Amino acid sequence: MSERKDEKYAIYVENLIKVYSGGLKALEGVSLEVNEGEIHAVVGPNGAGKTTLMRILTTQIQPTSGHARVLGYDVRSESGAVRKLISYVPQEFSVWTDITGYENLLFYSKIYGIPSDKRHRIISDALELMGLSEASGRLVRTYSGGMIRRLEIAAALMVKPRVIFLDEPTIGLDPRAREVVWEKLLEYQKEYRVTVLFNTHYMDEAERYAEKVTFLNRGRVIAEGTPQELVKLLGGETIKVWIEGESGRASNILSSIDGIQVLSAKSNQLIIVTPDSSVMLPKIVQTLSKTGIEVRSTTVSRPTLEDVFIKLTGMSIEEAEKASGLREVRTVRRAIRAGG
Structure with missing residues (x-):
């Protein structure tokens, strides 16, 4: 029996549409293909639909129409199977600052159902991978922003996911902290050949780390390809x-x-x-x-990806964010949190 097209990819999205209550359209016919072991960036301004797409792929909200599969499993009808194979690091804060780094991971290990006799080793390995072993006994409130982000990623990697979803993984971090986060992520990705899908509005980050890039603007895919292919458009x-x-x-x-x-x-x-x-x-x-x-x-x-985005839309990322309107962005975010 021949393999179905949607089973050939780690992530397969076809004509995905999401309309929130009130009629606000967040996604308008998005299609996307991500190969296993690929690092794939979804790039666009705030309000472009990036977080909505990621929340659908991680089974947190359902699309209005269209199809999406992760490792061959349908995100709607087989959501339980999807969740067993993925990890998700949200843009929002997801650790507790009044306990230590180790205690945060211990808490998550219990949520993930990691057997008690394996927790210490798995937690220690995750902390070491993210360069946090020495800081593991400190309260998280003493961590820098980059350290907190690495702790959140360490928590996500404890289950050894086959696909990891990262929503704006380095937003708000200084250039060196961003670099360290990616150094650690790339070490893990290279060793385990995990598929990585990340959202970002940092063009340089997508150009430097992604093997393929999808430009998303106002809920639509406007271009996709390798960074080199996209730059050649100019x-x-x-x-x-x-x-x-x-x-x-x-x-x-x-x-x-x-x-x-x-x-x-x-x-x-x-x-x-x-x-x-x-x-x-x-x-x-x-x-x-x-x-x-x-x-x-x-x-x-x-030429850079920023130049490509300007050619495609007539505006920079920052200008596109202003054009979409702060009120619209906030409305979408509220709808996402409410489950749409």
Whole structure:
């Protein structure tokens, strides 16, 4: 008997729709395929539907329509089987600060049903993996933000999941703390070949750690592929130009030049993509100067996922969050907590 398509993947999502009470649409026909052992990022602004998608895949809420399977099991009709094979680290705080790191994991080990004679070894292994052995006897209120996040991940890894879901795993952490969290995660992923699906709005994080990336915006998938494939959508190098005055007029002038694509013109900055910056940068500066626009500074860099997102949506992640509206984001979050 041939293998069904939805059984070939660690995570398979087809035309998933979620409408919360009140008619608010969080997901509008999302489809997604994640291979076993893959690190896959879902990238988008707050309010894009990332957390809703993850809550559905971890069986916490049900979709309005569509299909989703994790390791071949349907998230609706076989939710118990799914939960035995996965772990989930939410964006919200999930440990207690008035007890020690070890006591937190002991509490979770009992929730997970880990046999009492195996708990100490499993807890010690998880703490060591996350670099928390020496701090395990301290109250969690004395931990840094990065240490707390690693403790939450340690709790999730005690059951040796085949798929781990991470909702904004490094949000609010400083760059070094983010790096340490990922160093530890990658050690575990490499050893056990666990599938990792993580949500983030940090483009650099997705570009650096994910094997595949799905862009989600306003409940829809707008692009997916490897970071390299997505960056190729731009077809060139990125030039950032800072000018005196507003950028709208400069954008209109430069858009008429062959070989130049203006991705963004906000305030006094333009983001431009061109196949050959060595040829086009002098031409850009010269053209603007001739029309009375003073160029203050320029930079040239390789395209990033942030540039791709701007091309696809016409705005940055931060601008997309503002466009979706704080009230809408809060409404979705309240609906998620209530179970939709």
